[in-house]
Amino acid sequence: MRKPRLMTPGPAMVPEDVLLELARPVIHHRSAEAKDVIVEVTAGLKEVFCTKNDVMILTSSGTGAMEATAVNTVPPGGKALVLNAGYFAARWASICKAYGINAVTLDTEWGQPVDPDAVANALRQNPDTACVMGTLSETSTGTGHPVEAIGRVVADSPAVFAVDGISGVGAMECRTDEWGIDLLCVGSQKALMLPPGLAFVAVSPKAWEKIDAFNAHSFYFNLKAARKKAADFDTPYTPAHTLILALRAALRRLREEGMEAVWERHRRMSEACQAGVVALGLELFSSRPAEGLTAFRVPAGMKDSDIRNKLAERFGITTVGGQDKLKGKIVRIGHMGYTDEMDVIGTLAALEMTLAELGRDVEPGRAVTAAQQVLIGARSAAGVG
Amino acid sequence: MRKPRLMTPGPAMVPEDVLLELARPVIHHRSAEAKDVIVEVTAGLKEVFCTKNDVMILTSSGTGAMEATAVNTVPPGGKALVLNAGYFAARWASICKAYGINAVTLDTEWGQPVDPDAVANALRQNPDTACVMGTLSETSTGTGHPVEAIGRVVADSPAVFAVDGISGVGAMECRTDEWGIDLLCVGSQKALMLPPGLAFVAVSPKAWEKIDAFNAHSFYFNLKAARKKAADFDTPYTPAHTLILALRAALRRLREEGMEAVWERHRRMSEACQAGVVALGLELFSSRPAEGLTAFRVPAGMKDSDIRNKLAERFGITTVGGQDKLKGKIVRIGHMGYTDEMDVIGTLAALEMTLAELGRDVEPGRAVTAAQQVLIGARSAAGVG
The missing domain is CATH 3.90.1150.10 (Aspartate Aminotransferase, domain 1)
Known part of the structure; x- marks a missing residue:
């Protein structure tokens, strides 16, 4: 007999009752029933993320949420400060490169936390930074970064603070609004107790200002299109609705536990x-x-x-x-x-x-x-x- | 009692045994077990698509497959000929617009099939067309387009032929290789009998030539990155693996039926x-x-x-x-x-x-x-x- 235990930092194990939600017959994603589900999960995600900001639901891996964040917030030729301290932090820079965003990297030794003072220095040297791109939990090194302190530094600048919270949110304290996180990226397959396939971005008013300032080269991950539909508890394209039903069940568990x-x-x-x-x-x-x-x-x-x-x-x-x-x-x-x-x-x-x-x-x-x-x-x- | 019947053109109904696959415990997407699944579904998708071309698996809606096709095949400023005959065909043009691709549209009245002779004319008038973007089954009008005949026209030109087969493939004859379809886009939630969340692109050697000729502004949907991983039966980012297990079950049903x-x-x-x-x-x-x-x-x-x-x-x-x-x-x-x-x-x-x-x-x-x-x-x- 083999009883599997998935002790990996994502995908992580999924509760049996959440798995069973996935086996329910598919409903139409534009139905009233589906809308009720989006209403509930949007509220639930806001609780988990500790935010009053808008939350967008994407059908993609967490990388899709990072791409949506980068390309919608910084125009080509604009500047991003990447807090580069691991394999996944480096992905921010790769995304920037693909879209012609000028990524300045603040390198930190892998396994060490990013120093908020160094971020302040880098911002002083790069006052035209549009977005600081950091990480809550760097999955490749198992490091938790001091996001709260970094958030205070970024809040004092015109830049917005984007955080890859993919393996962090739900597993570590993360107070999006209090900590000044303008764009929080989350994936489904980690502490949210779901299979992979959904990603989320919580967007602050300060971030929307950046986003509204230009037309991003983005279609599937266009956050303006997502906002327009989210206002009516809908998504621009057919979402992975089965996973959204499972998300509802997972969020109910999180709410019950607190x-x-x-x-x-x-x-x-x-x-x-x-x-x-x-x-x-x-x-x-x-x-x-x-x-x-x-x-x-x-x-x-x-x-x-x-x-x-x-x-x-x-x-x-x-x-x-x-x-x-x-x-x-x-x-x-x-x-x-x-x-x-x-x-x-x-x-x-x-x-x-x-x-x-x-x-x-x-x-x-x-x-x-x-x-x-x-x-x-x-x-x-x-x-x- | 209410017994629901989802008679919609996607999402469509999913067999009970396929739904139950979704409820299986999540496995790690980089495991040997997961790789075996990708090997099998890649072969199965090729059979369904009637192709020997490479098939890429994306975690997104079908629109993601269309975006991947457009942005990887036509550089900004390049020309695409959009066979515009419905709401979803028009999406090709919207994607082009978002990425600075010059979309020339050949308009056909909604509900009428695209005329292959008109495509030939348009290609003569636009000999610099890099990609012709058409549709197998236009979901918004319920029209089947003569893809085989259009494919013959495009094959005589330097352009590649991209086909939105999202609601068509599996429901209508579609012989990708014989018909000269260079980029075939398919979604999971239609005739493939799965919930939404996965998309596929079959890419011909002629299309790879276009793709290899420039660096696309694309990260999550970068087809070169997908090809590199697909060669080892892997994906660049965490796939919706639960849906891939279900895909295996659905493909086995299709293979059995023929x-x-x-x-x-x-x-x-x-x-x-x-x-x-x-x-x-x-x-x-x-x-x-x-x-x-x-x-x-x-x-x-x-x-x-x-x-x-x-x-x-x-x-x-x-x-x-x-x-x-x-x-x-x-x-x-x-x-x-x-x-x-x-x-x-x-x-x-x-x-x-x-x-x-x-x-x-x-x-x-x-x-x-x-x-x-x-x-x-x-x-x-x-x-x-």
């Missing part, structure tokens, strides 16, 4: 996972870990694929390795969305056994015990890293 | 529906009806909404009205994908009762009988229109 509790659950799982990893003598990759995933360095003398393959084959647990320059150097464990404390403990137990079987000197139970101590509050978060 | 039989089923349903509509004294809107839907004019003195609302409320049958300048003027009945002869007969019976209840002089059973005569072969297709 966002404060959802964030707290992820914080607990994150700290427990970190404690377990550290107790095994492994090194966390990030100096400021994100709360939806834990990345650790592959120990000297071991191969990441050996670790991940054994986790998968022996224990049914899927994890991911590193991307780009981190290929082979880290292992990433996701704990977001429909994941609970027992999933984290099970994964740590499997990791202990995996490392022991691969010949590393590991005392079984050590990681599990360390995680348990966090979960019962016997060990403070501060004592973990 | 494309010739699938086309023949749609032809039969189409002729039966037309015969029924005509038997009620109603006027078909199109002079060359598509085979996935039937459009008829709203009779003088009646309102389209009265007809459609009664069909929906009394009989659970969803149809659609006209779009844009046809608003209020036509009713469209879809019969594509997971639709059978009994669905068509039921819809005609409901239409008879609806018209009778709305005060029209209708003899119950007339439309049903006419449809039955077609279905048992007692009445030839030629005698219908």
Whole structure:
């Protein structure tokens, strides 16, 4: 028997009742019934994103939301400041390049958080920046960036602040309006507990001003067209309506749990996972870990694929390795969305056994015990890293 | 009790076993298991499209496939010839406009088929045309265009032939390679029997030459990036993988039925529906009806909404009205994908009762009988229109 556990930083596991929504007969997306669903999910997304801003629903991966954000906000030849600290942050720059946007990058070492003071400096040096493009949770390094502090810096400038919250929102505190996030990009397949296929952009009035100032080279991802339809709880093109029905079910779960509790659950799982990893003598990759995933360095003398393959084959647990320059150097464990404390403990137990079987000197139970101590509050978060 | 029947030209009904695929636990899209699925669906799509060309899988509505086609094939300032004969054909021109492509439109009256000779003329007048953009089945008017004959005309020119086959492919014969279709755009929610959320583009070597000749302003819909990943049965960004699992199930059904039989089923349903509509004294809107839907004019003195609302409320049958300048003027009945002869007969019976209840002089059973005569072969297709 193989019982799969998808401990990846997206796609993440989906609750059974949400999956069953997907199996319901398709309804017409222009029907009154479909409109009622859009009304409800729009309100629900605003709660999850902590925003009163407009929320656009796109049928695409999260990258589509990033593209919509970039091309609608910065005209060709305009300037964007990309807070480049990982594989996905670099995608902002790639999108800019494809559309002739002048992307100035503020490079931060992978695994380190972006420094808000450095952002302030960069903005002083580039006062014509139209948009600062950052990341809440950098999935490639498992780093959480200080978005609240960066938001304060950007708010003092004429630039808007765009945040890739794809693997962050729902897994980490994110107060869109309070923190001055003008364009928040979110994907369905992470902490929102859905399969991939939907993306969202929350757009502030400050962002709409930029967007209204020019005609973007964009059709499918045109935010003005999306706003026009969203005002009537509709979408410009046929949406992935089955996923929107599932979204309604997922949002009802989040509302019932409450966002404060959802964030707290992820914080607990994150700290427990970190404690377990550290107790095994492994090194966390990030100096400021994100709360939806834990990345650790592959120990000297071991191969990441050996670790991940054994986790998968022996224990049914899927994890991911590193991307780009981190290929082979880290292992990433996701704990977001429909994941609970027992999933984290099970994964740590499997990791202990995996490392022991691969010949590393590991005392079984050590990681599990360390995680348990966090979960019962016997060990403070501060004592973990 | 309300038993819904989605007789719309997309989204169309989805088989129960395909819906259940959607409820399966999410797997990681970069896993070996996921790759096997992409291998199988890529082969299956090629069979359905009758092509040996590369097939790209996009997570978007069909409009995304059209945008990918336009922006990757024609550089800004380049020329496209749009075969403008309906609401969706006009979308080609809108996409071109958004991206600075010079769209020359060949206008055909809505409901009439595009004339291949007129296309030849237009190409002679515009020898610098990079791409001819046409439609297999114009969903807004219920018209099937002579794509095979147009393809022969375009093949003689340096231009490539792009076809919106979104509501056509699977419902009408479409031999991509034989007919010289260089870029075929297809959506998931029509005759492929899936919910909305996936789109496909089949790209010929002649089209790749155009695409390779410049760097398109495109990131999410960049076909070069898609080709690079497709070579390894992967996608550039996280795909709507749940829908791809369902696609595998739907393609297995199509393969089992066989494309010739699938086309023949749609032809039969189409002729039966037309015969029924005509038997009620109603006027078909199109002079060359598509085979996935039937459009008829709203009779003088009646309102389209009265007809459609009664069909929906009394009989659970969803149809659609006209779009844009046809608003209020036509009713469209879809019969594509997971639709059978009994669905068509039921819809005609409901239409008879609806018209009778709305005060029209209708003899119950007339439309049903006419449809039955077609279905048992007692009445030839030629005698219908």
